[in-house]
Every structure is written in structure tokens, then in C-alpha cells.
Amino acid sequence: MKHVIITVGREFGSGGRAVAEQLAEKLGIKCYDKELLTLTAKKSGFSEKFIQENEEKKTDSFLFNLVMGISSQTSNLTGTQPLSVQLYMEEFKIIKETAEKESCVFVGRCADYVLRDRKDVLSVFIMAPMKSRITRIMDKYGIGEKEASEKILKTDKERASYYNYYSDRKWGKANTYQLCIDTSEIGIDGAVEMIQSYLEKWK
């Protein structure tokens, strides 16, 4: 197989991570999702817990930075970046280095935007209707319908906000990606096969 990077954006509860993992396994390459946390922690000195709580969220509010000891004014005056931006920059570097080194799948984290200048990147978005996502999240976390629905809306909002802040594209807009697939009718397997089929035509 030629060197190829697949980036997977996903609506919360659509099965996007499962698609990414299964695709990576079928292609015999690595899937980077939570693994990026560990790599970022190792290289940056941030703790894994801190990264988990703050990555893929746009948390550089005045209050947040104040609590963390960096005011926006100070950071602007001194050239120091807010922590969320430092965290993004660290992940950004790791995504670029990893993509250079090996074929792989990245889940979320603006990877499609970070790697926009490469010619070997297939950018995919995985989605599903709200009803199907609620069922999936209720099953996965053992929670009720209302809680599942709120969790989905909150997480999607955070992902969109993060993506739209760090890129000049729109999260969840069809033409941000090369291929967008609804998993609710064809399942995880079906979506993986569709991506493989796109890759074959693309070569």
C-alpha cells in the first residue's frame, strides 16, 4: 500500500471511532485517537489527565486562563500562548511528525486541517441521525435518553467549536471532507468498506 493518511471527523455517537479503528486494522496501520494523548503528554510535559480534560475543547476563555495562571492580556503582551493553544500546537506537531513517518488513521483533532498541504490525506466524516446516536450512547454509557441527548449536543458543540476555531473550515459541513458517511443504515462494517472502496478508486 502507498503511504496514506486517513483523518476521521465524527459526530458523537455515530460510531466514528469504531470505523477508524476497524479501518486501521483492515489496512494494517495504526489508529491514533487516545494514543495522541500519551504522545502529547510524553513530549509536552502536560499530564495525560490535563490533556484529556482540555484537548479537542476550545477552553482558552479569560476565566480559564486566569484560573490556570495565564491572563489573556498577559499572554498577548508577553507572547505566551494560552494553555489550550500550547496544547493544540503540541498535538499539531505530533500529528505532522507521525503522518510523515507512517501511514495511519487520525481520529478528530483537526488532523485533516493540520495535514491540509499533504496530497496523501483522505478526509472522512462519520455521522448518524440523532435517534440512532442516542440509542448508541444510552447503550454505551448505560444512561437515559435525556442525558444521552445532552451529552451528544454538548460534545458535538465542543468539537465544532474547537475545529472552527483552529481551522478556516466548518466542522460537519459536507465540503470540508472528501467523503461523509451515515452509519445508521450500513453499520460500522459498511462504512469501513466504503472508505476502502474510495481509497482503491483514488489510487
Added chain:
Amino acid sequence: MKHVIITVGREFGSGGRAVAEQLAEKLGIKCYDKELLTLTAKKSGFSEKFIQENEEKKTDSFLFNLVMGISSQTSNLTGTQPLSVQLYMEEFKIIKETAEKESCVFVGRCADYVLRDRKDVLSVFIMAPMKSRITRIMDKYGIGEKEASEKILKTDKERASYYNYYSDRKWGKANTYQLCIDTSEIGIDGAVEMIQSYLEKWK
């Protein structure tokens, strides 16, 4: 083949109509694009020229209706609909009747929304990066880059405005559709094969 309807939304210059036509031919079913104009003209009494100039555009402005002899105020007071709404209602009926009667492909015209209660509808969106669309439109209409770019922006704006006005969904948003495909890398043939592949998994 089971009864199936495929609706194709498309960015201007992405080759969406070509995808729809080729798909219909491969499946041995009809593709309704301009054909809807003729059907609507026959049933409504509007001329084909009038329909062509006004359909898939949200043209029910006060000025437009004034020129056409229907002021918004009059239409609201008497219950008469603006002409663009009448035209939409007529196309709406024809799309519903046709979908009931036969498997087919519909290009644009909110068909996915009109048919939202059916379980046999696959809703597709065809797109391509601006650069690739400009090249296509320059070739097709024999026009320069600037004119092609303006034509694309204007047409997409009209389509989005029409779709967003008559539906409660967003034109061009990934989760409005079940499958969104960028044709620039895999071509018209590739996109057609992807849709066929989705249909096979779906059954």
C-alpha cells in the same frame, strides 16, 4: 431491484447531474432533472420558460410578486400563495407522485426533504473543491475563471437559499444527507460506483 429513490443534491460544477444521470442509467431507472420542468409545466399551466427562470430559486420577494401581479400583502390577505410557493407546491406534488410510481433519481429541488417520510430514499450530496469546479464550469460554458467563479457562488447561494427556505434542514451540511462524495479525485464513475456500493449494503 427493490423500489428505491435516490435524491442528488449537488454543488454547482461538481458533476452532480452527471453522477445522477449515469447512476440512473446503470440502475435502469429514470433521472428527473429538467424533466421535472416539463411535467410541472404540463400540470400547472406555468410555461416551461417561466418555471426554468424561477424554480430552485427563492424569488418571492415583494418586488417580484408586485411585478408578477401579486403583492405579498394581497397574497396574505386572500390566502393566495406567492408564485414561487405555488411552483414549489406543484413540483412537490409531482415529486411525490413520481416516487410513489417508480424507482428513480431526482436531482436537487428539495426532493430528499419532500420525500422525508419514505423509507426507500437514499439522499446523496455531490461536491468538489472550488478549484476543480471552476475548471469544469470554464470548460462547460467556455467562460473565464472570474465569471466561472461568480456563477458557482451565485448558483450555490440560490440553491442553499431555496433548500433552507423550504426545508428544516441545511443545504450542504453533511448530516442532511446519508452520503456525501467529492468527485475531484475519483471522478463521476467513481462516485456512481460508491453510491451503488452504498445501495447494495443498504438492502
